[in-house]
Amino acid sequence: MSWKMIAIDLDGTLLDRNGTISEENAKWVREAQRSGLHVVLVSGRHRLRIVPVMEMLGLQVPIISTNGCEIWSADGHLLDRCVLPWKDVTTLHLIAFQHQIHYRSYCVEGVFDSNEHNHLAQMDYSWLKVLLKSDHSASLSAAYERLLATERLELIAYGAPGLPKQIDIQPKGTGKAQALDKLCRTLGVRQEEVVAFGDDRNDLEMLRWAGLGIAMAHAPDDVRAVADTIVPNGLGSGVGHTLSRIMRHASA
Structure with missing residues (x-):
């Protein structure tokens, strides 16, 4: 070849x-x-x-x-x-908050962590990808299942099957x-x-x-x-x- x-x-x-x-x-x-x-x-x-x-x-x-x-x-x-639709950004934010998972947003404007003081200002940015990361696999697994159920996102789980250490979330396709x-x-x-x-x-x-x-x-x-x-x-x-x-x- x-x-x-x-x-x-x-x-x-x-x-x-x-x-x-x-x-x-x-x-x-x-x-x-x-x-x-x-x-x-x-x-x-x-x-x-x-x-x-x-x-x-x-x-x-x-x-x-x-x-x-x-x-x-x-x-x-x-x-x-390709950017995440606003609907999916708000869903991600809600699920991460409910499961007490910090996340990192990869935006056109830069990379930001959810525990930064000015994080809410970043909600107006163009989000490309989100990384969820936690030491609590059960919380990540629950978040993964909820995000998967939307059928609107591409999800990549890292770690042992059923015990993710982190998850990448990005636009469908x-x-x-x-x-x-x-x-x-x-x-x-x-x-x-x-x-x-x-x-x-x-x-x-x-x-x-x-x-x-x-x-x-x-x-x-x-x-x-x-x-x-x-x-x-x-x-x-x-x-x-x-x-x-x-x-x-x-x-x-």
């Missing part, structure tokens, strides 16, 4: 647990772009926290942020954005796979020409969708189950080692 796009998750995949990039990863991501491949950074992070990673790499590349709610071109232009599909149509890349790297449940559909889905060895069982290949992430360089093999094979 002649690959045309490399889509890379950040935390736990390209970045190590300290949020840094190994020399091996950085080298081969740069080599991939230099060879003519489209390199895309795909993350649950807000764009404001992805740009510094792009700067560390010394590259200008497309960005898919907040689990696919926004797509940005390599030169920083917004290509697509959004996700990393859907955003990659939109970007590929813009760039003229076919689905089967995409290599995707990931390590967690917000990467699951992306790995299933891509022509070659590559999961890190520490990924949850259900994520590894949908991947075509599983790679160790020794010294935080699993992406670099794999890219080097892919590119050497392509040039052979």
Whole structure:
């Protein structure tokens, strides 16, 4: 297969647990772009926290942020954005309050925590994604079931089945796979020409969708189950080692 796009998750995949990039990863991501491949950074992070990673790499590349709610071109232009309807924002706020769960709102205007003093002012912002997080799995489970029952939201639960540690909530029909599909149509890349790297449940559909889905060895069982290949992430360089093999094979 002649690959045309490399889509890379950040935390736990390209970045190590300290949020840094190994020399091996950085080298081969740069080599991939230099060879003519489209390199895309795909993350649950807000764009404001992805740009510094792009700067560390010394590259200008497309960005898919907040689990696919926004797509940005390599030169920083917004290509697509999906926001939560106001009705769903108020529902989220109510359910979090009733279950005593703090949340983090990923808005067009920035990222805000519900325990901040000026939080009510943020209700006027454009909400992309919400992260619920609690040490009380029972509260999170109850909130998850209520949100699921609305049938209006995309939910991603992290942690053991039935015992979530955190939940991502975003507009219906959004996700990393859907955003990659939109970007590929813009760039003229076919689905089967995409290599995707990931390590967690917000990467699951992306790995299933891509022509070659590559999961890190520490990924949850259900994520590894949908991947075509599983790679160790020794010294935080699993992406670099794999890219080097892919590119050497392509040039052979």
